[in-house]
Amino acid sequence: MSLAARRESDEAAATAPSLSERRRRTDKMLRIGLPLVVLAAFVALWDAIVVINAIPTYILPRPWLVLATIVNDWAILGPSLFNTLAITLLALALATVGGVLLAIALTQSRVVEYSFFPIAVVLQVTPIVAIFPLINIYVENDLAKILLCAWIVAFFPILSNTTLGLNSADHNLRDLYRLYGASRWQTLRYLRLPAAMPYFLGGLRIAGGLALIGAVVAEFVAGASGFGTGLASRIIESGYRLNIPRLFAALLLISASGIVIYVLLSLLSNRILGKWHESATRR
Amino acid sequence: MLNASPAESAEAIVSLDGVGKTFDNGTRALAGVDLRIGRGEFLSLLGPSGCGKSTILRLIAGLDEPTEGTITWHDRATGRAAQRERNVGFVFQEPTLMPWATVFDNAWLPLRLKGMTRSSAEAQIMTALESVGLADFRNAYPRELSGGMKMRVSIARALATDPSILLMDEPFAALDEITRFRLNDDLLRLWADKGWTVVFVTHSVFESVYLSARIAVMTNRPGRIAADIVVDEPFPRTEAFRTSPKNGEIARITSEALHRAMGE
Numbered sequence: 251m252s253l254a255a256r257r258e259s260d261e262a263a264a265t266a267p268s269l270s271e272r273r274r275r276t277d278k279m280l281r282i283g284l285p286l287v288v289l290a291a292f293v294a295l296w297d298a299i300v301v302i303n304a305i306p307t308y309i310l311p312r313p314w315l316v317l318a319t320i321v322n323d324w325a326i327l328g329p330s331l332f333n334t335l336a337i338t339l340l341a342l343a344l345a346t347v348g349g350v351l352l353a354i355a356l357t358q359s360r361v362v363e364y365s366f367f368p369i370a371v372v373l374q375v376t377p378i379v380a381i382f383p384l385i386n387i388y389v390e391n392d393l394a395k396i397l398l399c400a401w402i403v404a405f406f407p408i409l410s411n412t413t414l415g416l417n418s419a420d421h422n423l424r425d426l427y428r429l430y431g432a433s434r435w436q437t438l439r440y441l442r443l444p445a446a447m448p449y450f451l452g453g454l455r456i457a458g459g460l461a462l463i464g465a466v467v468a469e470f471v472a473g474a475s476g477f478g479t480g481l482a483s484r485i486i487e488s489g490y491r492l493n494i495p496r497l498f499a500a501l502l503l504i505s506a507s508g509i510v511i512y513v514l515l516s517l518l519s520n521r522i523l524g525k526w527h528e529s530a531t532r533r
Numbered sequence: 534m535l536n537a538s539p540a541e542s543a544e545a546i547v548s549l550d551g552v553g554k555t556f557d558n559g560t561r562a563l564a565g566v567d568l569r570i571g572r573g574e575f576l577s578l579l580g581p582s583g584c585g586k587s588t589i590l591r592l593i594a595g596l597d598e599p600t601e602g603t604i605t606w607h608d609r610a611t612g613r614a615a616q617r618e619r620n621v622g623f624v625f626q627e628p629t630l631m632p633w634a635t636v637f638d639n640a641w642l643p644l645r646l647k648g649m650t651r652s653s654a655e656a657q658i659m660t661a662l663e664s665v666g667l668a669d670f671r672n673a674y675p676r677e678l679s680g681g682m683k684m685r686v687s688i689a690r691a692l693a694t695d696p697s698i699l700l701m702d703e704p705f706a707a708l709d710e711i712t713r714f715r716l717n718d719d720l721l722r723l724w725a726d727k728g729w730t731v732v733f734v735t736h737s738v739f740e741s742v743y744l745s746a747r748i749a750v751m752t753n754r755p756g757r758i759a760a761d762i763v764v765d766e767p768f769p770r771t772e773a774f775r776t777s778p779k780n781g782e783i784a785r786i787t788s789e790a791l792h793r794a795m796g797e
């Protein structure tokens with residue numbers, strides 16, 4: 251870029267803030283507004299289809315009825331929602347602790363990593379929900395079996411992402427640590443864990459969604475034999491009784507839970523990486 | 534002035550004898566490097582790109598092992614303890630900063646690893662940051678800095694350790710001339726004050742002449758020392774030396790030696 255051209259662009263930059271600021275605000279409004287418009291159109295279409303075709307409530311309820319059911323049946327749906335969320339969050343917490351600790355153990359020695367990491371990868375790419383019926387047979391306690399299923403699907407993304415992250419520290423930085431005589435613990439604490447953070451948080455976001463899926467699917471599997479108390483059991487039960495509005499209400503609550511978990515984990519991620527990582531910074 | 538078997542009198546801190554380095558992929562980076570580094574000396578390594586300058590520094594720092602020859606430290610320390618005792622400072626060719634840490638925390642790292650707390654290291658670190666003109670940026674993150682500023686943080690990090698031998702890999706290559714000249718002078722002043730040994734890698738003939746007591750000129754890959762030039766201008770050196778005929782004369786000799794070395 252020639253000097254003159256650079257000066258020109260500097261001047262442009264000096265007058266730009268209001269313009270770019272306005273553009274950014276419009277962009278933000280569009281980002282929030284457009285999906286809402288699409289959603290509203292979808293709900294309106296749903297309602298119109300039900301009304302025009304006179305579809306009975308036990309096949310497809312009108313949207314407002316679903317919302318009303320959430321309120322009216324809260325005495326039943328509320329505790330179920332709480333149970334599903336409790337299992338999801340507990341499974342996620344245990345998966346985080348287990349996944350991170352195991353990743354640290356794996357990356358402490360090459361022999362250990364070479365021995366176990368491929369197995370972890372194989373387990374991750376196996377659709378692990380397929381072993382739920384087995385867990386259902388082996389584990390007696392209803393709560394424990396659902397928790398175990400939710401945990402197992404949340405565990406692997408955290409393990410593999412954190413392991414990748416721990417190994418991703420820049421080689422020159424590792425040399426620097428070696429040069430200044432860092433102990434193993436110091437290298438882990440000050441270099442490898444921070445370097446792994448973006449990877450771990452990515453894994454955590456995936457695991458949050460999977461833990462919820464695990465909790466729901468496990469309840470479907472267990473529901474046939476034992477008694478379930480989460481939203482998934484409400485869905486099955488409502489299906490048997492043709493209480494379709496309640497089925498939709500439970501479905502809506504599950505999907506809302508998934509959204510809330512994802513948003514919270516994204517906020518956490520942005521908050522932690524905010525200042526330094528490319529994924530969280532804006533230009 | 535040329536090839537006057539320099540630093541013969543000064544006690545050596547480390548010497549390289551017939552050092553060669555062949556990488557795993559078969560690249561032969563160094564062959565038959567003989568180099569004696571005097572205690573308290575300011576030595577520049579000058580050579581074409583890819584001739585193995587960075588490799589020599591890594592070998593001296595113990596970050597890599599030579600495949601031929603030996604590197605001898607002339608001290609009593611051995612093993613892991615030696616590494617700490619020798620107190621080697623290293624400025625890598627890239628800034629090599631931790632993106633998640635502030636400027637201050639990056640500069641604190643070597644001292645932190647030695648067990649110094651933030652408050653006990655603060656004075657030392659701020660002095661180092663001031664000497665590279667970045668005291669005001671102590672709370673900035675690396676991504677908020679320009680390339681040259683990052684490099685200056687990296688220099689401050691090495692300075693803060695008060696190293697007994699300082700290895701610098703083209704530390705000023707990314708800086709504008711005025712900043713470079715200022716840092717040249719600051720480095721010389723610190724070197725004289727603290728009695729460090731400095732091994733300084735550069736592409737610039739003028740920079741090497743201005744700074745060094747001795748210049749080792751290297752050949753193309755596989756690199757070895759082709760010429761050893763003593764710059765017998767007393768320290769402290771000033772702006773006047775930069776523009777003096779003597780400087781021009783030594784630069785001419787050095788430049789010729791470099792051309793010859795690259796032709797070999």
Ligand SMILES: Nc1ncnc2c1ncn2[C@@H]1O[C@H](COP(=O)(O)OP(=O)(O)OP(=O)(O)O)[C@@H](O)[C@H]1O
Nearest residue numbers: 556558560562581582583584585586587588589754
């Ligand atoms: N880890 C490595 N594996 C294989 N080859 C390497 C490695 N590091 C360096 N080399 C090779 O060794 C040679 C010397 O590299 P080195 O980085 O020491 O050069 P240099 O003199 O510092 O160059 P520059 O001035 O461009 O920084 C180069 O040809 C390079 O390709």
Ligand SMILES: [Mg+2]
Nearest residue numbers: 586587626702
């Ligand atoms: Mg180099």
